Amino acid sequence: MSIADTLWHFPSAMMAWRNLGRNRMRTALAALGIVIGVVAIASLGMAGVAIQQQATSNLGSLTNQVSVSAGQDSDYDGVTDDQVEEIRSLLTNAQAIPQKTNSTTVSSRGKEAYVSVTGVTDANALYDVTEGTAPERLQTGALISNSTAQQLGLELGDPVEYDGHLYRIAGLIDSSSGFGPGGGRGELVIPISGLADQQYYDSVTITADDGDAASNIANRLDEHFNSEGHEDEEILRVSSYANVQGQISSFMNTLQLALLGIGGISLIVASVAILNVMLMSTVERRGEIGVLRAVGIRRGEVLRMILTEAALLGTLGGLVGALAALAVGAMMFHVLVGDASAALQWSSARYLVYGFAFAVFASVLSGIYPAWKAANDSPVEALRG
Incomplete structure (x- = not known):
C-alpha cells in the first residue's frame, strides 16, 4: 500500500500530500534542511555518548582503585610496613597491594627500551595480560608491557635482566591496563623481592568493588592518617580516580548539551525554510483556497490541511x-568504542527520537502562521487574487 493509498482515508492529509507534490524541488530542498538538522542533532548527541563510553573504557578498573603514597609531612621516604598493616586493618572487602618502583633500560637483540620497574606480589590484581598469566603470587617470573615486548622482539619465556637477576617473561601486559608508574605502557613487573634494597614502598594500591567503595576507602584513609591527631598534616597522600570519573561524566553531559545546541541551530534554520515554503505555497494557491472556502470548506479544515x-x-x-x-x-x-551495535542502545538511540520529534515540532510550528493566514483570508479577496 502506497503513502497516497494510506492517506486517502484522511482528506486533509491527502490534499496536503498532493500539494507537497506540486513543487517537488522546493519540497525536497525544505526536507533536505530538516534531514541535515536531524542528522546534526542526533549524530552530535550520539558522538557525545560514544566519547563518554570511550573515556570510561580507557579509565577501566582505575575507578575502583585507590593509590596511597608518602605525604609531604611524612617522616619517611615512602610507605612503611607498619603503615601497610595499618591500612589493611582499616579495609573491608578490599585488597591492599604494596609496590616498589624503579626504572631501567632493557635491551634485547641490539634494541633498547626505557621501562618503569614495578615490584609487586599480587600481579593478577593490578594487571591484565594479553598473553601468558599474571600470577597471584609473583615470585620468579616477570611481566612486561606488550608494546615494549614488540619493540624489543621479546616473547613469552624469554629472559629479562634487572639488577643482575634474570626473570623469564610470564605474561605480556595489556597496554591499557596497570596502575603502576608506567600505566601499563613501557613497564616491567617483577617480584617485590627484586627491589629488596629499597626500604620503603613507593605506593600502595587498594582495589575495591566499585567506584563508590573506592571513594569511601579514600575518605576513610585520609581521615585516619591525615586528620586524627595530626593537625591536618599530610602523612599519606591518598588518591582516587573515582572522583575523576564523576568529573568526566559531568563534563561530557555539558559537552552533549553544547553539541545538541549546535545541532538545534541547524534545525531552526531548516524550520525557517519550511516557513518560507509554506508561505509561498499558500500564496500560489490563494485562489484555490478561496474556491474551497466559497464552496463551504471551513476555516478549521484549511488550517488543518496546511x-x-x-x-x-x-x-x-x-x-x-x-x-x-x-x-x-x-x-x-x-x-x-569498537562496537557499532552500541549505537542502538537507548543511551545513544534516544537522540534519534529527540531529533525526529524536534523536526516534527519545528515543522508544525513553522506552519502555524501560513496556516492561520490562509484560513483567515477572505474568500472574496482570495478569488480576486
Missing part, C-alpha cells in the same frame, strides 16, 4: 534524517 503539509514535511525529513544519523552514529561507535 498544518498537515508541514507535519508531513517534518515527518519525512525526520525519518530520513534519523536513518542517516543512525548510520553516522554506528560508524562513530565502531571507530571510538
Whole structure:
C-alpha cells in the first residue's frame, strides 16, 4: 500500500500530500534542511555518548582503585610496613597491594627500551595480560608491557635482566591496563623481592568493588592518617580516580548539551525554510483556497490541511534524517568504542527520537502562521487574487 493509498482515508492529509507534490524541488530542498538538522542533532548527541563510553573504557578498573603514597609531612621516604598493616586493618572487602618502583633500560637483540620497574606480589590484581598469566603470587617470573615486548622482539619465556637477576617473561601486559608508574605502557613487573634494597614502598594500591567503595576507602584513609591527631598534616597522600570519573561524566553531559545546541541551530534554520515554503505555497494557491472556502470548506479544515503539509514535511525529513544519523552514529561507535551495535542502545538511540520529534515540532510550528493566514483570508479577496 502506497503513502497516497494510506492517506486517502484522511482528506486533509491527502490534499496536503498532493500539494507537497506540486513543487517537488522546493519540497525536497525544505526536507533536505530538516534531514541535515536531524542528522546534526542526533549524530552530535550520539558522538557525545560514544566519547563518554570511550573515556570510561580507557579509565577501566582505575575507578575502583585507590593509590596511597608518602605525604609531604611524612617522616619517611615512602610507605612503611607498619603503615601497610595499618591500612589493611582499616579495609573491608578490599585488597591492599604494596609496590616498589624503579626504572631501567632493557635491551634485547641490539634494541633498547626505557621501562618503569614495578615490584609487586599480587600481579593478577593490578594487571591484565594479553598473553601468558599474571600470577597471584609473583615470585620468579616477570611481566612486561606488550608494546615494549614488540619493540624489543621479546616473547613469552624469554629472559629479562634487572639488577643482575634474570626473570623469564610470564605474561605480556595489556597496554591499557596497570596502575603502576608506567600505566601499563613501557613497564616491567617483577617480584617485590627484586627491589629488596629499597626500604620503603613507593605506593600502595587498594582495589575495591566499585567506584563508590573506592571513594569511601579514600575518605576513610585520609581521615585516619591525615586528620586524627595530626593537625591536618599530610602523612599519606591518598588518591582516587573515582572522583575523576564523576568529573568526566559531568563534563561530557555539558559537552552533549553544547553539541545538541549546535545541532538545534541547524534545525531552526531548516524550520525557517519550511516557513518560507509554506508561505509561498499558500500564496500560489490563494485562489484555490478561496474556491474551497466559497464552496463551504471551513476555516478549521484549511488550517488543518496546511498544518498537515508541514507535519508531513517534518515527518519525512525526520525519518530520513534519523536513518542517516543512525548510520553516522554506528560508524562513530565502531571507530571510538569498537562496537557499532552500541549505537542502538537507548543511551545513544534516544537522540534519534529527540531529533525526529524536534523536526516534527519545528515543522508544525513553522506552519502555524501560513496556516492561520490562509484560513483567515477572505474568500472574496482570495478569488480576486
